[in-house]
Ligand SMILES: Nc1ncnc2c1ncn2[C@@H]1O[C@H](COP(=O)(O)OP(=O)(O)OP(=O)(O)O)[C@@H](O)[C@H]1O
């Protein structure tokens with residue numbers, strides 16, 4: 001493990017964010033994010049609600065354009081690429097949306113097998129077989145395959161979204177809060193799934209989570225986003241030793257500290 | 268004084284906003300057309316839209332054109348009989364239905380039925396991030412969602428209008444022989460006599476243009492909707508209202524183009 005970590009530091013970066021800024025109207029959300037994610041590692045982003053974690057992911061995917069700065073995947077600037085190449089780049093990325101974002105006109109297995117059917121042109125029987133396999137790996141059994149997303153519970157939707165994200169064995173996977181809304185046991189199943197996808201497929205993973213036990217389990221490195229910047233990056237070991245007051249407060253889940261949560265209406 | 272400035276300010280905003288959305292719509296149309304002619308195409312999505320627009324709109328189009336044909340027979344008879352020109356009823360029904368009534372009625376009905384549904388469906392997909400999800404599954408949302416709808420609109424509206432033509436003329440015929448005491452064969456013969464290909468062709472061309480307008484605006488409003496259920500509702504309203512207005516405007520323009528001498 002220690003050996004792995006060492007080789008990683010000399011590995012080339014898979015995803016690189018350089019001074020990424022993004023705002024909506026007057027509101028600044030990202031204010032100069034810098035982050036390197038190396039090939040084959042699992043990075044977790046933590047940070048308060050509404051600090052722009054999901055926005056960061058969408059910028060990397062090219063769904064949102066940064067106002068300033070740039071993002072590179074495999075050394076190519078995402079936002080400058082022509083549409084065709086951007087699509088090609090995305091085909092090696094899997095994404096679990098925070099809200100699931102399942103297609104409600106398709107049933108569960110068709111959702112999971114979407115890319116297999118539309119892009120890889122697999123026949124339906126084969127695609128369904130793979131979909132059911134992927135569903136099993138997120139703890140869902142065959143009986144939900146024909147159900148429509150509207151009839152699923154929140155946690156089940158999340159897991160179907162997860163199965164869809166990993167269905168094509170992508171080289172890069174983004175998980176936006178994979179364990180929120182799941183019971184503790186299921187959370188652990190998902191954590192293990194993420195760890196094993198990264199290990200067995202050699203995938204690069206970027207996960208957003210509030211769940212510190214999950215973060216400890218899946219992260220090679222943890223980055224903390226605060227006020228539009230990455231204010232701290234380190235391994236899980238570093239996390240327990242750090243003296244950074246923001247990180248300590250967040251990890252301890254303390255309402256008092258340098259991170260001020262406004263609970264009174266402004267005058 | 269202050270009030271005037273405020274007013275001018277508001278007016279300026281409205282004009283700018285209008286120009287901005289007109290420009291956006293133009294770009295959207297351009298991008299749609301571009302994707303219409305470049306593969307890949309999603310066959311199943313096409314089929315679904317053909318059935319949705321062409322088949323399921325049949326009842327409303329049939330009913331509206333039927334009654335339109337009936338009422339035009341009644342009205343022309345009551346007007347023309349004052350000049351002893353009852354013989355022209357068959358021709359007036361024919362011309363009115365094929366040139367104007369069938370395309371406009373079908374256009375407005377389909378705008379209400381299909382345009383609204385498209386805006387609502389695509390709008391919901393937008394606000395629930397399904398369109399983003401499509402993109403991450405390396406499927407171009409234009410190709411998967413918009414192109415099939417627009418093509419189906421352009422191709423199916425003429426079919427609907429052709430059927431509407433027949434039904435509308437039948438409606439006129441029914442009233443002609445049952446209420447207005449025309450001789451069935453004379454009515455049919457004079458209808459046949461006055462049948463000109465240009466009347467039909469102009470109507471079908473209009474239908475195609477209306478099909479494009481309806482589907483484009485339905486998709487555009489849905490695609491750009493924001494802010495949850497309320498935003499989707501707004502998008503739906505905009506889609507129906509704007510496409511209905513544009514249908515009437517383009518109906519006039521196309522009539523000028525076809526028939527002005
Ligand atoms: N499309 C958008 N238009 C306007 N504002 C947006 C948009 N997307 C996000 N925001 C704003 O950006 C900020 C960051 O949002 P984001 O979804 O990234 O938060 P987050 O860190 O993922 O929070 P959470 O942990 O609650 O999911 C929020 O204040 C949000 O209101």
Ligand SMILES: [Mg+2]
Pocket residue numbers: 053054055098176
């Ligand atoms: Mg989020």
